[in-house]
Amino acid sequence: MELKSNTQIPFHLPTLTGKEAMFIQELLSDPALINEGIYASKVEGFFGSLYPKGISRTTKSCTQAIELAALLLEIGSGDEVIMPSFTHVSTANPFVLRGAIPVFVDITPDTMNIDEALIEDAITEKTKAIITPHYGGVGCEMDTITEIARRHNLAVIEDNAHGILATYKNKALGSFGDISCISFDYQKNITCHQGGAITINSKNLENKFYNSYDFGTNKREFLAGNVKHYEWMDMGSNYPLSELDATFLCAQLEESHTITENRLYSWNLYYETLWQLCLAEKIVLPKIPAYCDHNGHIFYIHVTEESQRNKLISYLANEGIVALSHFQPLHSSAFGEKAGRFSGTDDFTTKLSQRIIRLPLYYNMKQSDISFISEKVIAFFG
Numbered sequence: 543m544e545l546k547s548n549t550q551i552p553f554h555l556p557t558l559t560g561k562e563a564m565f566i567q568e569l570l571s572d573p574a575l576i577n578e579g580i581y582a583s584k585v586e587g588f589f590g591s592l593y594p595k596g597i598s599r600t601t602k603s604c605t606q607a608i609e610l611a612a613l614l615l616e617i618g619s620g621d622e623v624i625m626p627s628f629t630h631v632s633t634a635n636p637f638v639l640r641g642a643i644p645v646f647v648d649i650t651p652d653t654m655n656i657d658e659a660l661i662e663d664a665i666t667e668k669t670k671a672i673i674t675p676h677y678g679g680v681g682c683e684m685d686t687i688t689e690i691a692r693r694h695n696l697a698v699i700e701d702n703a704h705g706i707l708a709t710y711k712n713k714a715l716g717s718f719g720d721i722s723c724i725s726f727d728y729q730k731n732i733t734c735h736q737g738g739a740i741t742i743n744s745k746n747l748e749n750k751f752y753n754s755y756d757f758g759t760n761k762r763e764f765l766a767g768n769v770k771h772y773e774w775m776d777m778g779s780n781y782p783l784s785e786l787d788a789t790f791l792c793a794q795l796e797e798s799h800t801i802t803e804n805r806l807y808s809w810n811l812y813y814e815t816l817w818q819l820c821l822a823e824k825i826v827l828p829k830i831p832a833y834c835d836h837n838g839h840i841f842y843i844h845v846t847e848e849s850q851r852n853k854l855i856s857y858l859a860n861e862g863i864v865a866l867s868h869f870q871p872l873h874s875s876a877f878g879e880k881a882g883r884f885s886g887t888d889d890f891t892t893k894l895s896q897r898i899i900r901l902p903l904y905y906n907m908k909q910s911d912i913s914f915i916s917e918k919v920i921a922f923f924g
């Protein structure tokens with residue numbers, strides 16, 4: 543196909559602040575620093591301020607953080623975990639790896655998040671936990687969800703892969719669940735190419751967490767001088783980010799508020815320029831609840847049907863713009879059909895996953911590119 547335009551706007555460019563090389567240079571200039579974990583502690587310090595009541599540690603990915611959450615909560619064979627089907631496979635796999643069954647619940651059309659009103663019907667005597675991905679950094683209804691969990695004695699895990707620095711009722715996403723997990727993969731607002739973090743907000747899980755996080759040993763007690771040797775205490779693994787990755791991450795966390803503001807600026811620009819199409823009922827724009835401050839992680843629109851979505855993606859590709867769909871529902875995927883079950887009816891998950899288009903959005907995106915993309919979307923609808 544011959545492209546109409548020479549403009550090439552990628553869907554994504556990884557965030558780079560310009561400080562990364564300097565930080566890494568500093569680390570390499572003193573080999574002793576590599577083992578001291580100074581940067582890893584700085585990362586943990588950042589999360590200590592964000593989640594003052596929790597304990598936060600880096601992990602090698604958000605997937606690994608959710609796997610650790612499943613281990614800490616002792617999720618086992620036949621247990622059920624409630625989640626939306628419109629999410630990344632890593633919301634579900636960590637539980638399936640432990641023999642548990644994902645129970646999928648429909649999403650709300652406004653935010654693409656789990657519909658909290660449907661959760662209670664999905665609870666059975668086997669339910670152990672609810673996991674809440676905050677799609678695009680827009681908070682799920684955490685007040686209702688934590689209240690349901692409390693009444694039914696269930697754990698809550700926030701899959702906060704998208705949600706760094708976003709808030710729900712003025713509190714950081716990641717502060718509501720017993721455990722929350724974050725991603726720093728290359729497409730996230732803040733990245734070290736591949737990384738994550740876990741926050742433990744429940745006092746009951748703290749000791750188990752310390753052991754499992756340190757290979758399943760009581761190394762922490764040993765380092766504190768409380769025991770003579772450290773030994774194998776529990777199931778665990780090797781979770782921390784390497785110091786090199788933590789150093790890269792540190793450079794970005796220092797700029798995280800600027801990065802978020804910059805993305806929000808771009809997000810709002812799209813929203814304002816596409817508002818007329820929304821008024822004309824050609825597209826639907828995301829709705830952000832008044833009490834949620836998001837972080838500009840994803841800008842998406844909904845069109846009226848899948849064929850139109852595919853045509854718009856091709857039309858934009860022909861104009862040199864990479865726009866993408868998003869998650870294929872887990873419950874109807876080849877493995878998800880066997881591994882889990884859908885509770886209630888699928889009113890929105892499949893329909894909206896077929897209608898969603900994500901437009902390019904990345905740190906320091908040119909304003910003129912956003913205007914160009916918006917113009918092309920408007921032109922598509924004539």
Ligand SMILES: Cc1ncc(COP(=O)(O)O)c(C=O)c1O
Nearest residue numbers: 603604605630632675703725727
């Ligand atoms: C909702 C959600 N959860 C979990 C993950 C997994 O994150 P990671 O790549 O850091 O393992 C992703 C990845 O994009 C995601 O979108």
